[in-house]
Amino acid sequence: MSLPQIHRTIEAIWKMESPKLIARLTHIVKDVSLAEDIAQDALVTALEKWEQTGMPENPGAWLMTTAKHRAIDLLRRNKVQDQKYAALAENTALFTEESFSEEIGDDLLRLIFMTCHPALSQDASAAMTLRLLCGLTTKEIARSFLTAEATIAQRIVRAKKTLKEKKVPFEIPAGEELKPRLSSVLEVIYLMFNEGYTATSGSQWTRPLLCREALRLGRVLAEIAPEEPEVHGLVSLMEFQFSRVHTRVNKNGEPILLTDQKRSQWDQLLIRRGTAALERSRKLGGTPGPYALQASISACHALAPSVQETDWTRIAALYEALFTLLPSPIVELNRAVAISMAFGPAVGMQMLDELSTHPSLKNYHLLPSVRGDLLVKLGRNKEARLEFERAALLTQNEREKTLLQNRAKECSKDPAP
Template sequence: MVTDTHRAIEAVWRIEAARLIAGLARFVRDVGLAEELAQDALVAALEQWPGEGVPRNPGAWLMTTAKRRAIDRIRRDETFRRKLQELGRDLEESSPDIGAVVADDDGIGDDLLRLVFVACHPVLSAEARVALTLRLLGGLTTDEIARAFLVPEPTVAQRIVRAKKTLATAQVPFEVPRGAELAARLGSVLEVVYLIFNEGYAATAGDDWMRPGLCADALRLGRVLARLAPREPEVHGLVALMEIQASRAAARTGPGGEPILLADQNRARWDQLLIRRGLAALERAETLIDGRPGPYVLQAAIVACHARARRFADTDWQRIAGLYERLAEAMPSPVVELNRAVALSMAFGPAAGLALLDQLIAVPALRNYHLLPVARGDFLAKLGRPAEARAEFERAAALTRNERERTVLLGRAAACEQEMHDR
């Protein structure tokens, strides 16, 4: 039976888990051990709080309990004296009281920032970084992560276990990198957060077009990162990008969950609060730029053009095409070129977009990327070439792994075939 106390414990855990693990990781210098200690404290709360009541400062209670468990573990460890020297603390003193723990946690923001950089360390694969970040900072269970990315739960569990072992073996320091290393590592952090968001915004596979829970987790991580690194323009740029994209969520699917493309969305359903937050984050990012804007700031500027347009017809496509050109210089990528082709087609006609797309057909990275034939099919349809357009939509439908998207693409192919018969 779920009691009010159990619900309170669940809520406290969702709020405090990342902060608790971060503080413990600084204390014991081991992410895997920190998570175990945090789980021990959670078990203690489940055992004690129903009878004793929820403490006045539940986060501090959990930290105190976990640190006591850490002291007990280290005392039992054969390398007790070496651990004492590494930690630089006299753990033989009496366990800290609540007041001491609260005072010790005054730097918890720094601990969270360190944990972000550890979980997203380049020594880990992209899949491992995502899984570990969602586990430690998003508070998701292995089952929740597995369902979100449509992979078996044991696969996710193995990724997380291996990631922790890899970090321990590589002796990754629990610290925020400095100088040039910071820029390189920050890129990895932002990449992971945006990868999580994108999987929620447009699921790569499965029956659902969107997974809003993943978008929410990524947004929360981005907002935390913005508070912890307030002088980094790319962090604010990513937050702006996600806020504005998330504002369209309610308008992106129909009553049956079917996708609704940007041109057909009811903009009255866009979340104006998220748009205002996104535009404010973009403004902060732009004031912090020293030199050329980075990729996330440029992408945020692109989605801001859509957010400011009251109707699809009001979109400043020429500005968007120019921003994509700058983005291609800052972050050369075939996918960026594909998006630039779409912007060019909207600004200067489908023939202009098709000319750029035809240069991308032979690019190996786009060979199985379903959005290339989607764009070509769209341009060819607008140019009055329905037979060629139908073939492109059918190819795109065969390449996508998302069932909702496949249905839409086959519908567009059927519309092209109908147009051929009507001629």
């Protein structure tokens, strides 16, 4: 394996393993910022070591053991009581794969609750989660939030400082302490899932393992808070979305758009689970929240035999209800797509023309991408090509960039006689 290949492999392993590392290290050192530093040190050690010796059989366990040793050494240097680090030392043996995943799973949820403490704003909690649990850079997070990179960097630094100063415990709260954090926890799990469903950057279009972990955490949360409609709403949304994640790419990892996916290959068990979770959310009563509304939108897709037979009018109405709860240009962009499917591309283009002046969408690649799609349907291929080329310049995902470039090339071809 060449040096560049080793680096790419290590980068991929880091994206998969860093959330588990940081969660476990936070359990040990009780400091998120310090845990992240120790995890980074373990990564540097891996880069140096694996270039010489090759990849170990279980890279995740190797990184975890190395990081735990560093954490314990640090505690010893800080003169932690003999009893404490002696007890910690008993846990430094290499994990089996089974015990490794079970132990880490609980720590991930604890870390999420820790970073969603009421002392932090919801935006700060979300930004820190994308950094710690999804492995995104500050620049990538800023693009996700449609805000300045410096703003995101400040949020993350302040959030870590606040957690340390407040001595926020590394635990899953119970009873009345659970509810104040629930909204932030749901957003964090949703952000994790979205990053897995469509990766912000890198060479992969999807990160199914991240989706699966977010879905697992959502299911656990539904057991912890069974009377919360939005918890079941989020679980339903993730079940529906995950049911088609493996049909979103071909065997070469290239993206497959919704219109071209083989619906017969969507996971019917997950669709049934999504339907059941949505029904539980509805039975708990009250006005549907953002996650229940999005789950209802996903249900329209999951239960439709084809794109043409999808109830686009209902989807547009659901997006309108969602916009009432969460006013956002991105929600409006999605509504424009549904409107175009229900009433024609010309109507959708009118909405997009209004959205095109919105400052937060200036560098949002999906706006020109959607415009390009509608322009193709309107037979305006020359304009569509320019939109796809602009979208390709704005996206940070390599697979998506290639897809958009190919769509631009298609627009340049002479029409069939």
